[in-house]
Amino acid sequence: MAAVDDAQQPDSRLSKTNRERLVSAGRHAALLVWSFVVLFPLYWIVSMSLKPPTAAISLPPDWIFLPTVYNYIQLLQQSSFVYAFFNSVFMVSASVILVLLIGVPAAYVLSRYDIPKQRDVLVWILSSRMLPPVAVIIPFFVIFRALNLYDTRIGMIFMYITINISLVVWVMKAFFDGIPETLEEAARVDGATRFQAFRKVILPAAKPGIFSVAIISFIFAWIELLFSLVLTNNNAVTVTMQVYQFIGVRQIEWGMLAAATTATIIPVVIFVIAVNRYLAAGLSFGVVIKE
Amino acid sequence: MSTPTQTTSQGPSGLARLRELWNAYLPYWFITPMVLVMLLITIFPGAYDLYLSLVKYQLTDPTTIGQFNGLANYERVFTSGGAINSFVITITFVAGALALETGIGFVLAALVTGVKSDRMKTFYRIAFIIPMAVAPVSLATIGRIMLNTEIGIIPFLIQQFTPFVAPNFLSDVPLLTVILVDTWNWTPFMFIIFYAGMSSVPKTLLEASKVDGAPLWRRYVHVIIPYMKPVLFVAILIRLIDLFRTFGLVFSLTSGGPGTATELVSINIFQTGFTFVDLGGAAAIAIVYLVGIVALCNILIIKVGFEGVWD
Numbered sequence: 092m093a094a095v096d097d098a099q100q101p102d103s104r105l106s107k108t109n110r111e112r113l114v115s116a117g118r119h120a121a122l123l124v125w126s127f128v129v130l131f132p133l134y135w136i137v138s139m140s141l142k143p144p145t146a147a148i149s150l151p152p153d154w155i156f157l158p159t160v161y162n163y164i165q166l167l168q169q170s171s172f173v174y175a176f177f178n179s180v181f182m183v184s185a186s187v188i189l190v191l192l193i194g195v196p197a198a199y200v201l202s203r204y205d206i207p208k209q210r211d212v213l214v215w216i217l218s219s220r221m222l223p224p225v226a227v228i229i230p231f232f233v234i235f236r237a238l239n240l241y242d243t244r245i246g247m248i249f250m251y252i253t254i255n256i257s258l259v260v261w262v263m264k265a266f267f268d269g270i271p272e273t274l275e276e277a278a279r280v281d282g283a284t285r286f287q288a289f290r291k292v293i294l295p296a297a298k299p300g301i302f303s304v305a306i307i308s309f310i311f312a313w314i315e316l317l318f319s320l321v322l323t324n325n326n327a328v329t330v331t332m333q334v335y336q337f338i339g340v341r342q343i344e345w346g347m348l349a350a351a352t353t354a355t356i357i358p359v360v361i362f363v364i365a366v367n368r369y370l371a372a373g374l375s376f377g378v379v380i381k382e
Numbered sequence: 383m384s385t386p387t388q389t390t391s392q393g394p395s396g397l398a399r400l401r402e403l404w405n406a407y408l409p410y411w412f413i414t415p416m417v418l419v420m421l422l423i424t425i426f427p428g429a430y431d432l433y434l435s436l437v438k439y440q441l442t443d444p445t446t447i448g449q450f451n452g453l454a455n456y457e458r459v460f461t462s463g464g465a466i467n468s469f470v471i472t473i474t475f476v477a478g479a480l481a482l483e484t485g486i487g488f489v490l491a492a493l494v495t496g497v498k499s500d501r502m503k504t505f506y507r508i509a510f511i512i513p514m515a516v517a518p519v520s521l522a523t524i525g526r527i528m529l530n531t532e533i534g535i536i537p538f539l540i541q542q543f544t545p546f547v548a549p550n551f552l553s554d555v556p557l558l559t560v561i562l563v564d565t566w567n568w569t570p571f572m573f574i575i576f577y578a579g580m581s582s583v584p585k586t587l588l589e590a591s592k593v594d595g596a597p598l599w600r601r602y603v604h605v606i607i608p609y610m611k612p613v614l615f616v617a618i619l620i621r622l623i624d625l626f627r628t629f630g631l632v633f634s635l636t637s638g639g640p641g642t643a644t645e646l647v648s649i650n651i652f653q654t655g656f657t658f659v660d661l662g663g664a665a666a667i668a669i670v671y672l673v674g675i676v677a678l679c680n681i682l683i684i685k686v687g688f689e690g691v692w693d
Contacts, residue, residue, distance in 0.1 A: 115498070118493050118496060118497065119497075119502070121489075121493055122490070122493055122494065122497070122506050125486075125490060125510065126505075126506065126509050126510075128566070129509055129510060129512060129513055129566070130509060130512070132524050132528060132566070133512065133516075135524070135527075135528060135535060136523075136524050136527070139527065148533040150533065150535070150538045151538070151542075152535060192415075193415045193416050193419055194416060196411075196412035196413070196415075196416075197412055197413045197415070197416030197417075199412060200409045200412045200413045201413070203409075204409050210688070214680065214683055215420065215424065216420060217679075217683075218424060218676055218679075218680075219420060219423050219424050220620075220623055220624075221623050221626075221672075221675050221676050221679050222423075222424065222427065222428070222672055222675075222676070223626060223627050223629075223647075223648055223651075223668070223671060223672060223675065224627055224629065224648075225629055225648040225651045225652050225668065226427065226431055226651065226668035226669075226671060226672045227423065227427045229427075229430075229431060229434065229651075229655055229661055229664055229665055229668060230426060230427045230430035230431060230434070231427065232655075232656075232661075233430070233434075233661070234430075252419065253419075253423040256416065256419055256420065256423070260416060284401075284405045285405050285408045286404065286405055286408055289408075310514070310515065313517065314516075314517035314518060314519075314630070315630070316517075316518065316519045316629065316630035316633070316634065317629050317630060317633075317648075317652070320652075321652075321656060331517050331519045331520075331630070334517075334519050334520055334523060335519050335634050337523070338519075338522070338523055338526065338634060345527065345533065348523055348527070349523075349527065351523075352520045352523045352524060355517055355519075355520045356515065356516050356517070356520050359515040359516075359517070360512055360515045360516075362515065363511060363512065363514065363515040364508055364512070367507065367508050367511055370511065370574055371574050371575055371577070371578035372578075374571055374574060374575055374620075375575045375578070375579075375613065375616050375617060375620070376616055376620060378575075378612055378613055378616040379575060379578040379579055379582065379613055
């Protein structure tokens with residue numbers, strides 16, 4: 092009697108509230124297990140970075156310990172790491188500003204004007220994301236060496252733009268599509284030029300979208316390793332490249348490796364937590380605009 | 383908008399004329415930089431890869447660089463190198479990680495959507511997106527530390543609290559390990575999009591199906607999933623594209639090893655081009671990889687995306 096397995100049956104063993112409680116407990120149990128899976132590795136690396144060298148690798152672990160900043164002081168004495176950290180901050184920020192300056196106006200045009208074969212243009216733009224970075228890097232490796240852009244910040248900023256331009260155009264087009272055209276028509280009637288209407292009326296209305304793509308572009312550029320591996324040597328080295336080099340050289344200095352790893356993670360984690368409401372729109376290429 | 387000094391010396395009329403030109407052709411000014419950048423980052427690398435794949439370009443042999451080589455590069459890398467093997471490994475990796483991330487991401491989104499307490503809901507939502515902020519190379523160091531056979535906490539806990547012998551994750555089950563680590567890193571991407579998509583399912587639709595007495599799985603199959611189709615499609619498409627781009631995580635966790643057990647195509651291309659400095663051979667593999675991915679994604683976009691999702 093398969094049809095009788097209904098919660099509404101009067102002779103069902105569990106009353107409705109008990110059943111709901113059980114479902115809720117199961118739900119929280121599953122979610123807490125995943126929370127542990129997600130948070131434990133982060134707890135582990137942070138706590139390791141705060142332990143003195145011997146305690147860092149002792150098993151069974153010292154669950155309770157006196158935190159020390161020893162590893163961070165060691166890390167700060169590595170001038171190459173500090174340099175690479177701020178280098179990354181600068182190059183990634185510059186690339187985000189540039190990619191917005193290039194991508195946001197273009198997205199506005201794609202949203203408001205009749206472009207021939209618009210659908211093909213959009214797929215073409217998305218296709219830049221499909222090209223594997225390792226395939227793109229070979230030509231740029233050759234060209235950068237010829238143009239003296241190898242190991243320069245300008246070269247790296249350009250490469251970061253390539254990974255984010257499609258995201259910015261797609262997401263911002265979706266945002267502009269959601270802003271009624273009557274807004275700028277009203278501004279034009281009031282005597283604003285096309286550019287003024289865009290800058291004073293449309294851009295402020297699209298702020299959440301701009302915010303969202305700026306953050307996500309920042310993250311995607313910040314976590315990138317391949318470009319630095321191939322295109323930098325000293326000057327334009329990134330923080331991810333430094334961590335990568337630590338893996339090889341610092342296998343024994345676990346505490347400092349943990350401190351370096353923590354230093355690359357924490358700023359971005361804080362970032363992501365602060366803007367979590369804006370992430371979905373950007374990550375889904377504009378398909379979900381509101382949460 | 384900067385104005386050249388010559389124009390300013392002509393007085394306000396020159397400036398006004400410039401402003402007029404700026405506004406009259408605004409759409410063109412707006413779209414041209416993007417088109418130039420796009421040409422530079424799609425047509426140029428594709429064409430240059432194609433050129434490199436057809437000439438000799440081994441930095442160890444500078445005198446022959448640029449000589450036309452026919453299809454010899456393709457023949458060399460696909461008969462003697464590990465290129466074919468790396469395609470098989472990549473497909474396994476992408477399929478495994480995509481299935482896990484989609485499945486876990488969807489279940490988590492469904493579970494969190496049903497949470498009654500707002501505070502717990504916020505806690506889960508924020509906790510679950512954190513892994514995305516961890517750079518692949520940083521995650522690789524965490525993996526190397528936690529999975530290490532001597533100092534790793536995970537093998538230790540397995541030995542202590544389960545009857546099993548802990549495997550050496552990075553040498554006994556390397557491909558499974560990189561799939562699981564990638565799942566940890568990128569399930570948040572799926573979760574956050576699915577969660578946002580689920581929140582947009584109208585309450586009335588859900589309540590109507592509840593009144594019908596439809597069992598839970600039926601509500602998902604007949605109401606929620608069809609409603610979320612565009613969201614599901616886009617999340618899976620973007621994640622598929624990004625999985626094919628995977629490099630940093632696997633490169634810094636296993637360097638493609640042990641042997642070639644986790645040698646993705648991207649690692650194979652990197653090693654052919656930059657370790658063995660054979661750019662011609664690397665370009666040949668890159669062309670095959672690139673054409674395959676672009677073709678697959680375009681078929682998905684045209685067949686699925688434009689026929690039922692975006693229309």
